[in-house]
Amino acid sequence: MILVESPGLFTTVQDLGRPGFGPMGVSPSGAADAVALRVGNRLVGNSENAAGLEMTLSGGTFVFPEGAFAALAGADFGAALGEAEVSPWTLFRIPPGGKLRTGHTRTGARCYLCIRGGIDVKPFLGSASTHVLSGLGGLEGRALRKGDVLRIGNLAATEPRPEGAALPVFLPRKTLRVTDAPQSGWFSEASRSIFYSSAFRVTEEANRMGLRLEGPAIAAPAGGNMVTEGVALGAVQIPAGGQPIILFVEQQTTGGYPKIASVIAADMSSVGQLRPRDEIRFERVDLTTARALLREQEEAIRAIH
Amino acid sequence: MAGLTARFQPASDQSLLISFAQRVSALASLRVRRLLRLLETNPLPGVVNLHPGYCSVLVRFDALVTRHGDVEASLRRHLENLDDVRLPEPRDVEIPVCYGGEFGIDLGEVAGMHGMTPAQVAAGHSSVVYTVDFLGFAPGFGYLSGLPDELATPRLPVPRRSVPAGSVGIAGSQTGVYPFATAGGWRLIGRTPVAMFRPDQEPMSLLAIGDRVRFRPISAAEFAG
Numbered sequence: 283m284i285l286v287e288s289p290g291l292f293t294t295v296q297d298l299g300r301p302g303f304g305p306m307g308v309s310p311s312g313a314a315d316a317v318a319l320r321v322g323n324r325l326v327g328n329s330e331n332a333a334g335l336e337m338t339l340s341g342g343t344f345v346f347p348e349g350a351f352a353a354l355a356g357a358d359f360g361a362a363l364g365e366a367e368v369s370p371w372t373l374f375r376i377p378p379g380g381k382l383r384t385g386h387t388r389t390g391a392r393c394y395l396c397i398r399g400g401i402d403v404k405p406f407l408g409s410a411s412t413h414v415l416s417g418l419g420g421l422e423g424r425a426l427r428k429g430d431v432l433r434i435g436n437l438a439a440t441e442p443r444p445e446g447a448a449l450p451v452f453l454p455r456k457t458l459r460v461t462d463a464p465q466s467g468w469f470s471e472a473s474r475s476i477f478y479s480s481a482f483r484v485t486e487e488a489n490r491m492g493l494r495l496e497g498p499a500i501a502a503p504a505g506g507n508m509v510t511e512g513v514a515l516g517a518v519q520i521p522a523g524g525q526p527i528i529l530f531v532e533q534q535t536t537g538g539y540p541k542i543a544s545v546i547a548a549d550m551s552s553v554g555q556l557r558p559r560d561e562i563r564f565e566r567v568d569l570t571t572a573r574a575l576l577r578e579q580e581e582a583i584r585a586i587h
Numbered sequence: 588m589a590g591l592t593a594r595f596q597p598a599s600d601q602s603l604l605i606s607f608a609q610r611v612s613a614l615a616s617l618r619v620r621r622l623l624r625l626l627e628t629n630p631l632p633g634v635v636n637l638h639p640g641y642c643s644v645l646v647r648f649d650a651l652v653t654r655h656g657d658v659e660a661s662l663r664r665h666l667e668n669l670d671d672v673r674l675p676e677p678r679d680v681e682i683p684v685c686y687g688g689e690f691g692i693d694l695g696e697v698a699g700m701h702g703m704t705p706a707q708v709a710a711g712h713s714s715v716v717y718t719v720d721f722l723g724f725a726p727g728f729g730y731l732s733g734l735p736d737e738l739a740t741p742r743l744p745v746p747r748r749s750v751p752a753g754s755v756g757i758a759g760s761q762t763g764v765y766p767f768a769t770a771g772g773w774r775l776i777g778r779t780p781v782a783m784f785r786p787d788q789e790p791m792s793l794l795a796i797g798d799r800v801r802f803r804p805i806s807a808a809e810f811a812g
Binding site for chain 1 (some may be wrong): 596597598599601602604606608609610611621623629632635636637638639640641642643644646648650651654655721722723725726727730766767769784786791792796
């Protein structure tokens with residue numbers, strides 16, 4: 283059992299999401315930094331898809347009446363167990379009655395608390411992930427509140443790693459690698475040049491649905507008549523004002539704005555660590571490179587056991 | 588289906604967009620529905636999600652399992668069987684709507700833009716049978732075609748940050764109902780008390796692709812139920 287003494291700024295239950303319901307307009311949701319959640323689950327000996335707590339910018343305080351094996355992964359939220367500081371990317375034991383405190387982020391946007399056994403909530407369409415927009419999944423479809431009680435599940439798959447073992451840290455990138463999107467060719471050479479040579483700042487309107495950026499305006503394509511179509515996770519839309527929007531895990535499944543590029547799968551977890559006011563850039567790669575980068579990342583994750 | 592070609596484009600490093608046309612047409616929409624049906628009954632290896640649109644389907648796959656070229660080759664084989672796909676019989680769905688007032692805050696403006704009275708807009712909107720071309724945007728949001736030409740109205744220049752759940756809107760020649768309170772740029776002419784997405788029911792979405800939809804005007808008293 284986990285008692286939520288304080289929830290933090292915005293903490294939700296997340297697993298790896300519910301792909302497959304696009305025909306109903308339901309986006310997969312799931313952890314914003316899926317790499318961190320997967321690694322955290324591996325540390326505590328869970329299946330990778332077990333549900334953990336996704337904390338955003340500022341974390342909560344949690345009490346464990348029966349104790350637990352736990353790991354923090356993702357950004358460093360300055361966690362402490364009792365008086366002892368706890369580093370991210372390590373496994374630790376919480377004694378019965380132990381209290382885990384997390385604070386403001388020192389690095390990226392999101393920190394995951396993974397508990398051996400996983401968080402047990404009623405699945406919606408096969409997943410524990412909270413879909414905030416529709417108020418579905420997770421704990422009553424919402425962010426955690428003070429006084430919430432969470433059950434610990436039985437999704438442990440293997441033995442946990444030795445406590446405190448040193449682990450590779452997956453560092454989020456600020457230069458996001460992208461491939462072409464269906465309307466890339468609609469944009470002028472000048473517009474694309476601006477897109478690839480400029481820095482963009484993440485605005486306050488950055489959440490699980492999407493991240494609005496600000497920077498030099500990208501001129502909307504001339505004469506393009508967009509018909510609403512399915513949009514990819516990581517698609518970079520350019521609406522009329524010319525300020526890009528990256529579609530994220532709780533994305534709308536279809537859209538009517540032209541897309542100039544699409545963030546590669548291997549860099550989606552970096553998007554999940556972007557904070558308002560972060561400065562980012564885009565780097566174009568081809569599909570072969572994108573695939574190689576994804577394989578490389580996958581091997582690094584699977585090396586943790 | 589001779590004379591209709593499909594176009595394949597990578598939409599990201601883990602998705603492929605197959606388009607049947609660059610403009611909305613009943614034929615392209617039919618092909619989308621048939622392909623979706625085929626992919627749901629005969630799933631392709633590595634394909635994890637499908638996002639239908641008016642003229643296209645975005646096919647999301649696991650890039651560790653398959654790649655664009657292989658997915659395209661499988662889809663091309665599916666296309667050969669497209670004519671044989673039997674679609675389920677369309678259902679008739681009636682959606683009660685309270686037009687105007689606090690429920691449809693743009694109704695007056697829409698009427699003004701067309702030189703009509705609000706009552707005429709409501710009567711026109713509820714006089715025809717619409718088709719659900721596809722579901723997208725948000726859970727249970729159906730894109731409906733069949734809006735009478737004289738009611739076609741451009742989107743708001745600046746989308747609203749929040750539109751109440753159940754709002755019935757018009758955007759260009761499309762109409763639809765917002766299942767959840769979301770941001771939105773469609774012009775709001777009314778609201779339904781009916782839940783468009785019901786996680787505790789089967790099917791969850793009130794609307795399904797291909798359904799025939801009719802709007803029935805109701806009073807504010809009936810809305811309050």
